[in-house]
Amino acid sequence: MADEQKTLSPRTKKVFVNLIDSYSSKCIGKFLSNCIPGASLEDDEGEEENAITFQIVGTVETTTDKRGSRFSSDEYCGVGREDLLQRLMECDVIVYNISENSAQLDEASWAISALHSEINNFGGPKMFILISTVMTWALTKPIDPDDLDIPFTEEDYRRRRPHPNFKEHISIERLVLKMGKMKKSRLSTYVVAAGLQYGMGENIFHYFFRASWLGEVSRVPVFGSGSNVIPTIHVNDLAGLIQNIIDHKPKTHYLMAVDDSDNTFEDIVKTISSVLGPGKIEKVPKEEAFLIKDFTQGQIDSLSISLHTEAVFLKNRFNIHWVCESGMVASIDHVVKEYRQNRQLLPIRVCILGPPAVGKTTVAAKICKHYKIHHVTVKDAIAEKITQLEEVLQMDSQEDESFDALAAQELLDSLKDNMNQNGGRLDDQLVFQILREKLNSKPCRNQGFVLDGYPKTYDQAKEIFYGEEETEEDTKSKMPPFNQNIIPDYVFSLDATDEFLKIRVQNLPESMVEDTHYARDQFLRHLAEFRDCSLQDETVLDYFDELEIHPEHMEVTGEDSEYLAVTEKIIRAVGKAKNYGPSAEEQEEEVHRNDEEKIKLLAKEREERVRRDAEEAVWRAAQLEEWSKNRKEVKRQEQELLEARSIPLRNYLMKNVMPTVTHALIECYKIKPDDPVDFLAEYLLRNSALVD
Known part of the structure; x- marks a missing residue:
């Protein structure tokens, strides 16, 4: 190892980060692995070609998790203290992150003490950075009791008073600062009080993202009053701060890592719910958080903090290329984009077409169950819309700011009148409106959907999937404009002989056939209409072909009575699920x-x-x-x-x-x-x- 270090370029710095397979440390290690030593000292961020970046090493909790191996040059799992000290001695910078894992407190305390005891054996100067948490400020008395909005800064760090469950954190902070005062030329130490970290897939806020994404709750819970101000920082901005400390070696040794936001707990949850979920929140007793397995005691304590902070030194002295300087609420679109990318949460949109009684609904139900996506039929969408309007009219208008009783009543009356005049059917324009709204709903936008048996014609497809604006590219390519957020990614056309379809309808239970289009006369008429539509100059399949979404044809036979072969073929074509796995x-x-x-x-x-x-x-x-x-x-x-x-x-x-x-x-x-x-x-x- 020593020989390897001698061959490295003088600009290369070896950085140790503990638990690089955990959320926060992984992001910090990955960020630093792409940074050139000294780059933050210059205003120009342009990277030199073939420039040498920080060399990252660190501990991992388990060797089976290979997430850190993408950016780290070496990983240590289950090493003893003596071996670990030898590895720390080989590093220029040691970063210990205790902000998210209290189990690392003892090791961090040992590490700084052990390094200090070996200070005379250092091959060169070393830097020790402790990433702590703003929870060591949780019970700090206000600077001015008459003005509680005055923020705390780094200069007030001697006034800080920790949350009862974070007293050990502040003890280690003091130890680290003390060890750095003895031989500064050999060992410099820094403490970073980090706000609650977010971004890159989420950690402490993940429960609220997941609950909103899955749509399993009508209102996302806020524990307590929600009026508490939570200091936060994007995890990559925290990593940028660490980079600046390594490069600048500031004289100030206690630093705050928080963004410029002053968001309350309620603001954060409401924003997440609005962008990903139902758009509504529900305030519940704080004690209910203990019933949720996603949260640890430390995370529950952190979410209850109320603290006004300002990172003056960070903003005035460091050269940080902010990801979310204004906080999570202001940058929610970027944060959600990271969340989707890092957790590979991409909607799967499928359309299944075919003649009546071919088994579209059976196959659609199987696909929805496999991928945990939403089954959309015209009949169900209309029924759901009517039920939704009736429920809205029964609500108290004060519960929802967007409540418009008059508009809801007019639309409900319009739908019911139209259905009464058309024998229980709706005009196409109303169907298009309801389907577009359904496909644009957050559940369908988040997880995806299987559109069952609709549209049936070229014109219907154009009306449902039309784009808001026609671009020049659409005009040049003669491609009809379409809404990329709701257009299916996969189209499957099931087909069978008329004889097979007739036999299948005859074998259906009487309860399924009664008062449906499967009744003998209606079924034959619908089948004839479908065959006529298939012979038109422009069919619904032609529409998707024009959009380069080529339908896949599948023949249904009596040998596959359970539709297992068809379902398996569709699953192979679509690929792996892009949603949350089982909880x-x-x-x-x-x-x-x-x-x-x-x-x-x-x-x-x-x-x-x-x-x-x-x-x-x-x-x-x-x-x-x-x-x-x-x-x-x-x-x-x-x-x-x-x-x-x-x-x-x-x-x-x-x-x-x-x-x-x-x-x-x-x-x-x-x-x-x-x-x-x-x-x-x-x-x-x-x-x-x-x-x-």
């Missing part, structure tokens, strides 16, 4: 469900094995009994056969042999020879002629 609770439920299914499966297999063993035992007993019976029968038959075969032989012996033998025995008895056997043999041999 921690959903993952836990899935694991629990899988465990239960495994237990049930094992129990079933055990029962099946016991049943098979019992059946096999019965079968074997029956087989053994049958075999025993058969064996006895075979022996009996063999005995009978032997006896039957022995009768002629016995008769022959009784007639021809036994008389001679009997006579020989009688003679032997009379004579009583010395060798009876020899006597019998000679006798039988002499008298064999008597045997016939």
Whole structure:
């Protein structure tokens, strides 16, 4: 390592950052890895070609997480204190971030103490930067009790009083500042009091972004009154401050890292909700935050801080290229853009077309479930709009500043009158208006949608997806103007033979067919209309072709009655999901469900094995009994056969042999020879002629 350091360019600085696989430290490390040492000393930010940047090393919580490996030259996981000290000694700058992980407090305290004890063994001057938090100011008394809006600055740092849960943070701040006063030429130390960090995918504010994005709540919660002023800073602006400290080596050793905003907690949540979610908030007791697993105790404490701050030194002395100088609320569009990019949250927009009864709704439902996107049908969109208007009219006008009872009532009456005059149907223009509003809604804009069975014609497509303005490029390319925010990315055309469609309708349950266009006469009429539209000079598929969104045709057959093959083919064409995966609770439920299914499966297999063993035992007993019976029968038959075969032989012996033998025995008895056997043999041999 020492040899490697000698070969490095003199401009190269090795920077250590703790836990570079965590949110804040990762962003800081990544930012510094793209910075040239000394670049912030110059007004011109133009980078030299092949310029050497900071060399980043650091600890990681786990080796399985490779996020830091994109910018760091070395990562340390699970190293002991002695080995870690050796690695710190090799670095020019040591950055310890304790702003988001209280578990690093002890290590940070050890690191500065250990480095100070080795100060005489340094190969060159070192810098130690502690990134702390404004929570060490949480209970500071106002500068002027009569004017609570006077902000605190770096000059007031000796007045600071920490939140009760952040007393250890301020102790480490004091230790770091103390260690830097002894041999400044060898070890310079800095403390940065960082505001609540945001941007680049979010951390402490992520719950509010996620809740707004997913649209699972009608109102995003604000814990407490929401009137508390929260000091904040974009995480890349904090990284820019660290870069300036390394380059400038300022004489001021306690610095504040906050932007120019003076936003309240309510301002921040309301802005997030307006841009990503329902646009409404709900103030709930602070205690409810403890019921949400996304928050730690430290984060809940941080969100309750109320502090007016101003980073005077940062603004007046440093050369920072701000990302969000005015704060999150003023720069929310940029922050949301980063949020989407870093978390890969991109809408998936699909349109499924085809003849009536081909299975569009079945396939659309499967696709929506797979990607967690929204199923849009004309019928449901109209019903939802009417319900929404009726609910708005029942609301108290004071609950919503945009409430317009008269306009809502007029639109509701217009929709109902139009439907009454057209036998329950709406005019096309009203359908277009409702569908455009639905596709432009935040849920559809955020996650995406599957548009089911509409539009049906070229003109309908132009009316729904039309662009606000026609550009010169659209005119030159003869491409119809379109709204990029709602135009489908994928179009799938399902088709089947008329015979298949008729059979499928005939097999549908009566409850599904009654009072729908699946009724026999209506179905045949709708099918004929669809075939006629497909033969027009300009079809709805031609519209998408003109926009370079080429529809993919899929044939539906009776072999795929569950539409699994079609669904799988669409999923392959669309690709991976671009939305949030299962939540921690959903993952836990899935694991629990899988465990239960495994237990049930094992129990079933055990029962099946016991049943098979019992059946096999019965079968074997029956087989053994049958075999025993058969064996006895075979022996009996063999005995009978032997006896039957022995009768002629016995008769022959009784007639021809036994008389001679009997006579020989009688003679032997009379004579009583010395060798009876020899006597019998000679006798039988002499008298064999008597045997016939």
